[in-house]
Amino acid sequence: xxxHEDLSQLQANxxxxxxxxxxxxxxxxxxxxxxxxxxxxxxELILKINQSTFRGRLAVDPSLPDGLVEEDGRQRWYSLEEVxxxxxxxxxxxxxxxxxxxxxxxxxxxxxANFKGGAGKSTVALHFAHAAALDGYRVLAVDFDPQAxxxxxxxxxxxxxxxxxxxxxxxxxxxxxxxxxxxxxxAQSGTSLPQRRIPSSISDLGLADLRVNDFIKPTSWPTIDIxxxxxxxxxxxxxxxxxxxxxxxxxxxxxxxxxxxxxxDDAYDLIIFDCPPAIGYQSxxxxxxxxxxxxxxxxxxxxxxxTTSFIGQLAEALGDLSEGFGKTFPAGKVSLPKVFQDIRxxxxxxxxxxxxHRAMVEAFSKVFGDRLTxxxxxxxxAVEQSGxxxxxxYEIDYRDMTRDTWRRARGSFDRAYEEFKETFLNAWENLxxxx
Ligand SMILES: Nc1ncnc2c1ncn2[C@@H]1O[C@H](COP(=O)(O)OP(=O)(O)OP(=O)(O)O)[C@@H](O)[C@H]1O
Ligand SMILES: [Mg+2]
Numbered sequence: 381x382x383x384h385e386d387l388s389q390l391q392a393n394x395x396x397x398x399x400x401x402x403x404x405x406x407x408x409x410x411x412x413x414x415x416x417x418x419x420x421x422x423x424e425l426i427l428k429i430n431q432s433t434f435r436g437r438l439a440v441d442p443s444l445p446d447g448l449v450e451e452d453g454r455q456r457w458y459s460l461e462e463v464x465x466x467x468x469x470x471x472x473x474x475x476x477x478x479x480x481x482x483x484x485x486x487x488x489x490x491x492x493a494n495f496k497g498g499a500g501k502s503t504v505a506l507h508f509a510h511a512a513a514l515d516g517y518r519v520l521a522v523d524f525d526p527q528a529x530x531x532x533x534x535x536x537x538x539x540x541x542x543x544x545x546x547x548x549x550x551x552x553x554x555x556x557x558x559x560x561x562x563x564x565x566x567a568q569s570g571t572s573l574p575q576r577r578i579p580s581s582i583s584d585l586g587l588a589d590l591r592v593n594d595f596i597k598p599t600s601w602p603t604i605d606i607x608x609x610x611x612x613x614x615x616x617x618x619x620x621x622x623x624x625x626x627x628x629x630x631x632x633x634x635x636x637x638x639x640x641x642x643x644x645d646d647a648y649d650l651i652i653f654d655c656p657p658a659i660g661y662q663s664x665x666x667x668x669x670x671x672x673x674x675x676x677x678x679x680x681x682x683x684x685x686x687t688t689s690f691i692g693q694l695a696e697a698l699g700d701l702s703e704g705f706g707k708t709f710p711a712g713k714v715s716l717p718k719v720f721q722d723i724r725x726x727x728x729x730x731x732x733x734x735x736x737h738r739a740m741v742e743a744f745s746k747v748f749g750d751r752l753t754x755x756x757x758x759x760x761x762a763v764e765q766s767g768x769x770x771x772x773x774y775e776i777d778y779r780d781m782t783r784d785t786w787r788r789a790r791g792s793f794d795r796a797y798e799e800f801k802e803t804f805l806n807a808w809e810n811l812x813x814x815x
Contacts, residue, residue, distance in 0.1 A: 412535025412600040412770075415777055416448060416457035417514075425790075426463055426514050429472050437470060444469055460513065461602055467516050479516035479649070480805055486645040487520065488808040490800075491670035493655035493663060495693075496686040500676045500728030500757065502529040503767060504796075505654035509534075510774040511797035513603045517649040520596065522636070523609035524666045525656035526616065531608035533770045534599040539610040542587060543595050545636060545662055546616040548607070551587040552635035553623045554578050558588075559710075560629065576627045592642050605648075620661035631705055632661060634714065637669035641713050650804065659693050664701075667694065668714070671721040672807050674800065676728045677744075679737040679756070684744065687725070721807035726796065727756035753803075755795040762789035 417426060423434035438444055438456075445465050447456035458466070467477040492505045502525070509519050523530040524545050531539060541547065561575045595607050624632055640651065653666040667673065677687040702717040709716050725748050731737050745752050762785050766776045773793060778786040 414460060414600045414602075415775065416459050417463060418455045418457055419447065420455060421778075422458050422463055422466070425794075427466065427470075427472075427477055429477075433472065441469075463514070464516060464603065477516070481517075481649055482805075482808050482811075484645075485808060485811050486641075487643070487648040487651045488672070488804045488811065489640065489651040489653070489670045490672040490674055490804055491653040491655060491666045492674050492676060493653070493666060493690075494675050494677060494687060495657050495659055495663070495690045496677065496683055497657035499657070499678055499683065499687075501525075501657070502533065502654050503763065504674070504676050504726065504728060504757065505530055505652050506533050507772050507774065507793045508797055508800055509604055509650075509652050510601070510772045511793060512650050512652075512801070513601050514774060515797075515801070517603070518647070519601075519604045520643075520648040520651045521599075521604060521606040522651065522653045522666070523606060524636075524662045525609055525654055526611060526662075527656065528609040528611060530654040531606060531610070533772070534601075534604070534606050534608075535770075536597055536599070536606060536608040539597070539608045541610055542585065542590070543597070543607075544609050544616075545607065545665065546619065547587055547590065548595055548639045549616065549620060549632065549635040549661070549665065550582060550585065550623070551590055552638060553627065553630055553632070554583060554588045556630050556635075556710075557627050560627070578626065582623075592639070595639070616662055617658075617660050629708055631709055633664040633668045633701055634709075636665040637714055638712070640669055659690070659697060664697060667698070668701075668718055671811060672804055673720050673723045674726060674803075675724065676726045676757075678729050679727050679731075679734070679740045681736075681740065684740055721810055722803050723751055724753050724800075724803055725751055726753045729759040730756035731759050753796065753799050755792070755799050757796050758789070758792040760785075760789040760792065762786055763793075 419434065420431065423429055423431040427434070445458065445462035447458040447462060449456055470477055490508075492501045492508070494501060505521065509521050512519050521530060521534065522545065528536075528539070531537075557576045557578055564575065596605050597608055599606055620632060624630065653670060655663045655666045675687060675690070677683045698718050706716050725744060727741055727744060730741065741752075741756060762776070762781060763773055765781070766773050766789075769776070773786065773789045776786065
């Protein structure tokens with residue numbers, strides 16, 4: 381017979397192995413680092429300019445960064461900081477190489493969500509974050525999933541639970557309850573309204589004193605930060621249910637949205653959410669905070685089935701929130717019902733040689749029309765392999781595999797990213813200016 385203590389023992393063994401695997405994967409210090417990019421990659425794949433134009437510019441302008449020449453002596457290799465410096469300093473055909481950003485707007489927010497496990501959410505979130513950073517954008521990733529796949533892939537392992545989405549939610553409960561209490565005692569009605577009490581088990585955590593930046597951690601990519609998750613954050617679902625009980629008027633689903641509103645508009649360009657495979661307190665926060673909803677799905681029948689029930693349940697949950705909180709929701713930057721700038725479906729792990737996959741994409745296309753993206757993400761050995769090293773295809777050095785294999789896998793993500801970019805740029809333009 382087994383109890384929770386046996387589970388604990390099994391986990392303790394597993395954790396030892398986990399730390400060994402991480403050491404093997406990253407480095408003895410368990411620090412993830414970002415590689416340099418070759419002049420071929422920088423010109424053709426990143427800045428999208430002719431290689432000879434690039435070499436010509438470097439030859440005549442000594443203020444441009446030099447990169448490093450590696451042993452083979454043939455190519456220069458540039459850090460991402462240097463690539464961004466090139467973007468700032470170079471113009472090609474009088475065009476700036478800086479990425480488009482509508483003036484005066486806050487960062488655009490995109491949630492990668494589906495409750496089907498293994499749909500490819502974390503893989504898509506990781507690759508889009510990397511593709512956007514290579515494209516010159518400043519990215520904030522938010523890991524809403526207690527499995528912490530994205531946090532681990534971005535090299536964050538020792539995260540305290542206070543500094544996760546759970547911490548943001550508990551801090552919001554305290555702040556919102558204080559705000560409501562102050563409003564109630566300030567009311568001129570003559571009858572004093574009841575005060576809600578936050579138990580010391582929560583207020584003693586000191587979360588109310590945490591600053592916005594305490595939740596944000598740097599990653600090995602200089603222009604990507606993350607609000608990480610950690611395994612202990614799994615209890616957030618239980619805790620959130622308790623918290624709602626403490627203050628039923630607390631708009632629990634808007635905690636992360638309020639948090640993100642407090643980040644300066646100009647601090648980031650793109651905020652990407654990786655969601656857990658569930659509809660719960662965390663994913664509702666992600667969905668409520670996002671401008672664009674991106675729904676990845678595998679190309680199988682069961683995945684189609686599951687995606688269908690996901691959007692049904694999400695519709696119901698958002699409808700319920702609107703009804704339940706419509707009258708009490710505090711006036712602010714967002715209102716009820718929740719409005720998305722765009723909703724898209726993205727087929728992942730697609731094999732064009734597979735008849736079933738092709739038939740499923742056709743079915744998706746019939747049902748979702750324009751909402752289905754045109755470029756599915758192909759199933760490739762290269763991505764499967766890089767995933768095993770907790771890395772994206774962008775992080776893997778192309779010399780570590782056949783260049784064509786790497787190119788094909790990268791090409792699939794590049795095309796999906798270009799379409800994603802078109803979607804978020806459009807949504808960004810349409811984002812109403814907020815005070
Ligand atoms: N295009 C692809 N080619 C090859 N393997 C892929 C591809 N996309 C995802 N995978 C693999 O499929 C597995 C599941 O992917 P991923 O972790 O991204 O799914 P998820 O939706 O985030 O899962 P969860 O619901 O558990 O959070 C991973 O092992 C990943 O490496
Ligand atoms: Mg995941």
